[in-house]
Amino acid sequence: MPEYSSQFDLAVISTKSNDSKIQLWGRCITGESIFLEIGGLEPYLEITYSTEQVPSDINVKLDKVKRRDDVVEVIELGEKWTEYGVKEMWRVMMKSSKHQDRSSFRKENINDWLFYNADFNHDKRLFYDLDIGTHIRINCQVIDDHRYPVDIYAKTDIHNLNNITPFQAPFVIASFDLETSILDNRILCAAVIIDQLDTSGQRKEIAKEYTFSGTEIEIMKGMTNLIRDKNPDIITGYNIDNFDIPRLKERLEYLTKENDTKTRSELFGWSRRAHENEWDMIPYRARNSKKWTVVGRCFIDAWWEARMVLRPKRETLSYVSQLLFPKRRDLRKLEIDTSKIDEEWEKRPDEVLEYCKRDALLPWEILDELRVIPKKESLAAVSKTSLDVVINGTTSNWIDSLVIRLADRNNVAVPMTKRYDRSDQIAGGYVHEVEPGVYPWVAVLDFKSMYPSIMINNNICRTTMIDDKNTQLPCNESPDGIKYLQKSQREGLVPKLLLDLMSQRDFHKKEMKNALSNGEKSKQIFHDGMQYAVKILMNSFYGVFASTFYRFTHKNIGSSITAWARYNITEIIRQLEEENQNVVYSDTDSIFVSVPMKITAPTKRPNTELGAKKFDEAKTELVKFGKELAERFTEDAAELEFETGLSAFFSHGAKKRYVGRMIWPKEEMIIRGYETRRSDSFTLLTNTMKSIFEYILDGNQESAIKEVITLIKEVKKGNANVEDLVISRSCKAFDRYANPDGLPFVQAAKKRRDDHGLEFTPGMKVAYVVTKSSGSNQVVEPWLVEDGGEPVDTYDIDYYSKRLAKALGRITEAFGWSENELLTGTRQTTLFSF
DNA sequence: ATCATGCCCTAA
DNA sequence: TGAGTTAGGGCATGAT
Incomplete structure (x- = not known):
């Protein structure tokens, strides 16, 4: 022993x-x-007979399995729940843990058996x-x-x-960048930054920098030695999944022979393997996948993380860095012209190396600033899985981690993933029509964790769903007629998990508050991260169970959850409207209700003592109304919360587009859906829109319209700052479009690549300015300032004035000013005359 | 001019 | 190890 x-x-x-x-x-x-x-x-899978009853020749069939070369033994497990009823199960202990060996076992036994616990890695x-x-x-x-x-x-x-x-584990991080030749794709130089977190999730010390130059072989060997020596757990960089890693792989193929595993390993053996002849010594990716894998470590692409968290208008490293670190002057100047990198490397290699070093450091600084690694670790902890499942895996992998272990402990057989046919979508949330206009004093209420609550309260699970419509067992019946056993009969796995997650979240919230009052900053941040991770995970359940392929789902599950949701919200709206309350808007889990205000008060807190007093009275009234309403409609089935008090609400009459002046619990303007929120809009439009929303919410429509008219006049004169007109949209690989040449952003991406010698990465945003729109097609120029290029110096006056008039006109139309009236600056029948 | 379709991005 | 969902707005193009 x-x-x-x-x-x-x-x-x-x-x-x-x-x-x-x-x-x-x-x-x-x-x-x-x-x-x-x-x-x-030991590896295994589980089997049961495919017939309804135990077949008479079951022992013959079992013997056949036992005698197989790939089987060690067969163990009787007793009864388990399956989607076809309760059945006898056997565990087949197998010699191999390889996916393909299990798969051939299944293929060869498909006529006699059904397979469970059989389709995920051992x-x-x-x-x-x-x-x-x-x-x-x-x-x-x-x-x-x-x-x-x-x-x-x-x-x-x-x-x-x-x-x-x-x-929080003290993970070691490597962040790297390559400079490569445009002429022949060769690696010119590289930089790697090594750093480490401490156990409070902070950076431990000043990062260490390493640079590599010389021959390509020297560069690649140097980097590989450093990786194996410093031994990072996480390797990052900017756009490494699309650029740096595939480029290293390409160069490896160019420089080495396929069977020279020793040299290949020396050049790019970044995995935590011991033997140079392991097939996965070198980073690899699955067929048809963009995601790179390196055994024993994790790749994290700082571009993807920044995109997900920040939703930046543009996605170059320099733009994102300036967004996150606006005070850093060293980020502003781009010393190197990357479109002439070969020449630059020839003339001033030291500057190129400095530049490379900076671009190696920045991705790590971005991850650190966004707390990406502690967040991943918290999500891993909550979903009880390894870090790499959270980084590289899918939402359904996280859910699997919790559901499968619980199923195993409750004698529920774990079915294999299968695809359900669902040509017609399930119905989703309810969205209330909104009438154009400004509404003073609005209380916003919403259901707390609506979908998880519905799943808990109605005991919704694949294991509680009853197919028999005439069942006499006590059930919860969804508004669309699906029956789920009540908890007293059988507690669903999913409701149990969600309840547990809810109490975990409460625990971390409590610990967070304790830490805050004790001044324990890092403990507070830790528990905040954990409670947030629990929230993310809880909200992932609905999506996975409403999907068409998850192992424990059924099309009825998703549709009954949303049916209950629609029922709950529309029932409240119905009751309120019956009482002549004004429901201004509602979307899925929220209701916006006009407060029946007894006093007249301004919607913006005035400076005069009397006015301020009136405003505060109205605010008190609003909060009282909101809280009473929340309490009244809260049942055990659903907790309705008074979330926000607005002194004014505005929409031009489109669903999912509104603004509000929040005055409770804090003061802030909230904007949803409008161009202001969209990363594919341009700054001049978003800034103007934000400004007129301020006026509109204060009841000052005249100033709003004046501002728009003045602006459009200036734009027509050609006085706009071109930088404020840059439009940016993501662009896929060109062959993914039905008619790529008809799309302005494809035109911009092609010009970027062909006219300026810059990289275009499919999936990334492309920035451009519309310079001419005469005829049917737009002419655009790519915006390359963040890539070291010159700004575009012209814009299409008609296009931009028209787009501004159209977008802003939708809003001012609520006050009688149409798009065309904004363009001409005059109106026939005037509300205000200018 | 009007309508259908493709595409992107957002709210929930 | 292929894979969270639906509802919705708005821009641009292309057919009728």
Whole structure:
């Protein structure tokens, strides 16, 4: 018996299965990287007969399975719930954990058996069967063998892993950038930044910088040695998934022979493997996938993370950096002309290296600023899985992690993922019509976690759904006629998980408040991150269960959730309208109600003492009304909250587009849907719109219209600042469009690439200015200032004045000023005359 | 001129 | 390891 005398607390980065062993890579709380081989978890899948009743020749069939070469033994499990009723199940212990071996077993036995717990990678069983999460304590035997690029190489078995309270692991981060030749794609130089987090999720020290130049082989070997030496858990960079990693791979193919595994490993063996002949020593990606994988580490693309969090108008590294770090002057000047990089590298290599170093550091600074890594780790902890599942996996993988382990413990058979046919979509949320105009004093109420609450309160789950419409069992029946067993009969897996997540969230919120009052800043941030991760995960359940492919879903589930949602909200609207209350707007889980104000008060707090007093009285009235309404309509089935008090609400009459002056709980203008929120609008329009919303909410329509008319006059004269007219939209690969040449952003992307020698990455935003729109087609010029280019110096006067008039005219039309009247600046029948 | 379609982006 | 959902606005193009 080996002695497992060493003990480590660690966060799991990733796992893999290798024969009957599970391989696990992690980072210890004390800072070391660790690689573990875990024994004792044999691969298996589960089977039951495909007929309704137990077939008479069941023993013959079982023997046939037992005698197979790929089967070790067959274990009787007893009864489990399946979607076809309760059935006897057997566990088939298999020799191989390989996906293709399991798949051929299934193929060869498809006539006799149904398969369960059969279609996910074996290493996931470590989490499900041992019920462990991201942060674990292990007892192990440290092996004196330094082949693996980690600080600790150890062995253990499944009896030596235990859950511990989540913490923030001191992950090591590498961030890199390449400069490559435009002439021949060669790598000219590279820079790598190495840094580490501390256990409060902060950066530990000043990052260390490394640069590489010389021959391509020297550069690639140098980087690989550094990666294996400094041993980062996370490798980042800007747009690395689309550019840097594929370029390194390309150069590897160019520089080495396919069978020269030794050299290939020396050049690009970034994985945490020991042997140069492992097939996954080199980063790789699945067929048809954009996502790169490196065994034992994680790639995170700073571009993608910044895009998701910030939704920036433009997506170049320089634009995003200036957005996040506006005070940093060193980001403003772009010393290197990347469109002439070969020449620059020839003439002033030192400056190019400095530039490369800066572009290696920035992606890490972006991730740090957005707290990307602590957020991923919190989400991993809440979904009880490895870091890489959260980084590289899908929403359904997170849900799997919680659902499968619970199913296993409740004798629910875990079905394989299958695709449901759903040619017609399920119906979604209810959206109320909104009449154009300004509404003073509006209370906004909304249902707290609406879809999760509906799932909990009606016990909605695949395991509680009853097909028999005439069942006599006590059920909750959805408005669209689907029946779910009541909790007293059988508690659904999903409702149980959601309830548990709700109480977890309450716990972290409480801890967060405690930490705040004790002045424990990092503890407060930690619990805030955890409660937020719980929220994200809870809100993911509906989407996965309403999808057409998840293993535990059914088309009825999604449709009954939304049916209940529509019923709940429209029932409240109906009751309010019956009482002659004015429901101004409603979308899915929210209701906007006019407050029956007894006093007349200005909607903006005046400076005069008397006016201010009136305003405050009205605000008190608003809050009272909102709270009473929330209380009145809150039932055990659904908690309605008074979320926001508005002194004024405006919409021009389109759903999902409104503005409001929030005065409770805090003071702020809220804008939804309008161009102001859209990343494909231009600054002149969004700024003007924001400004006129301020006027409109204050009841000053005259100033709003004056501003628009003045602006359009100036734009017509050609006085607009071209930078404020830049439009930016994302652009896919050109062949993905039915008629690419008809699209202005495709034109811009092509000009960017062909006329200016710059990269175009499919999926990224392209910025442009419309310079001519005579005839049917627009003529556009790409905007390349963030790429080191010159600004466009002209714009199409008619196009921009018309677009402004159209977008702003929709709004001013509510006060009688149409698009054409804004363009001419005059009106026949005047409300105001200018 | 009007309508249908393709596309992007947002609210929830 | 292929994969969260629907509702909705608005721009541009192209057919009728």
